[in-house]
Amino acid sequence: MRNHDIPALDRMTRGRSRFDDDEPRLLKRARHTEPPPADPDTEPDPDTGERWSSWDDAVHGPQPYPSWLVTELAAKDTELGVLKTGKEADVHLVRRAVPDTDRSCLLAVKRYRDADHRLFHRDAGYLEGRRVRRSRENRAMAGRTAFGREMIAGQWAAAEFAALARLWEIGAGHDRIAVPYPVQLRGTELMLEFVGDAESGEAAPRLAQLRPDPVELRDLWAQMVEALRVLARAGYAHGDLSPYNLLVHRGRLVVIDLPQVVDVVANPQGPEFLARDVRVVGAWFVARGMPPEQVDPGTLTGELLREAGIR
Template identity: 75%
Template sequence: MREHDIDPSARERRPRGKRRFDDDETPFLKHGRQPRPASVSDDGDPDHPLVGDRWSTWDQAIHGPEPYPDWVVTELAAQDTELGVLKTGKEADVHLVRRAVPDTDRSCLLAVKRYRAPEHRLFHRDAGYLEGRRVRRSRETRAMAGRTSFGRQMIAGQWAAAEFAVLSRLWEIGVSLGTVAVPYPVQLIGTELMLEFIGDVDEGQAAPRLAQLRPEPDELRGLWEQLVDVLVVLARTGHAHGDLSPYNLLVHDGRLVLIDLPQAVDVVANPQGAEFLARDVRVVSTWFAARGLPAELTDPAALTGQLLREAGLR
């Protein structure tokens, strides 16, 4: 019988090329990890979650300090849903995101800070803040110094990494002292920083900024004392906020919460560190004095001197 007399449908159709020994293995054995559930979303994409806008990125990220707070959702089945923009800023925008495991009560509200692409950032006076920060490879150092496209992307990554590191350190110190004055840093992935949402989690209403409040005298004094404690802790770690003002201090249930720390300055390594620290003190002292706090409490020179001593610079 000649080959062309054979029914074509009866022939065995073999794949082109050499057969791999693992062609019959399931995907998770080939790639070393279990795949996401194979549900298909409304847009027909099997990799897109049915409910949220994306799958949780917890397994791809750098995580905050352990032990993780109970409210942090770490399950890989969780999905992230975008709820809107909380704030726009000079170098980043902050979005409200709910991370939840479908069909369970596991859910948390997160403030997600996304640093803008270099060409869309509005904050360009970054040279002074970056002094004292080092990267390992000379190519990256040159690119950052020359503000090339790659260098600007490196700087954006440094902002996110620096903020994550400072928040993690302050959180750990706050836990040990019993007074946490920063949002918990949930995770860092690239230039996206996920943080504890400070405010009414049921309503999705962010806590007010200090600048929005008109505290009574007793409350004003209490907030000042909290602020001094926070600045002392920062100084003892060798840092100044670098851009401190009543607009990056939140007040939630009587507690002062420090936010927006990407420009945190190493006051020892940065030649301008003492100047940044003094400016931080001057700005907040002026605000509290204008609200009626006695001048002897808000003396910026006295507080600056105290903080420099705490940092070991005097």
């Protein structure tokens, strides 16, 4: 994150009236163009819905690879449906399997929207402290040309992949944070570990869907605080943290949706993003029954800024 910056725009668009998991309003109708010719190696079979695994020509997640992950080039990917729709991207469920074997795994595949259908209306503040090297690309992104929007989409996918890879490696040690394993990055398509029931294909519930009892609530808050500490020590603020982008799987809090991850030090608004993350999740826990004196946003924010080396 800190090695490749993107220029700040004039101001950050404040407020939001809809959650990121809501259906987007399209910016404009898609241009009518002839579809590109089908590539037999990447297009799904019209009868089976299968296509060859894209593992071979993608950027891979951190090693060692998890034992459940199918990396064989003979594997095929089968689309199983949509898990989530959002303003910037849709998430699909895909099964990757080696034919005639018992080797298979479920993947959550995040596909950022094309330039005509994407709605990056809140990105200016998130992009502060990042910069690409070519002035033409900087101008295109600042001007929101079609090419510039495509550049921004690639930056979102790359930023999320890099943050997940780093946090996965941190979580594999002694620090307590859970994120989906980042399987691969290919253009604006990000493949992730599916967090949920592998047998039924049912995704783990979001924190917002749960009504935990007092014991569960205290445990989840302790996990939340530790995850925030790990993020801060890594120099990150989630940037858009809410009960809607936290999953709970087998009692474990899992942090998801990190394309807008913010470098707390390099981004001038980093402390503000971090404070907002704390306020939003803290308010949810208090509303569910946590004593307000145990959820002090000001005190916790100060602690996290010290962890990030700012205070």
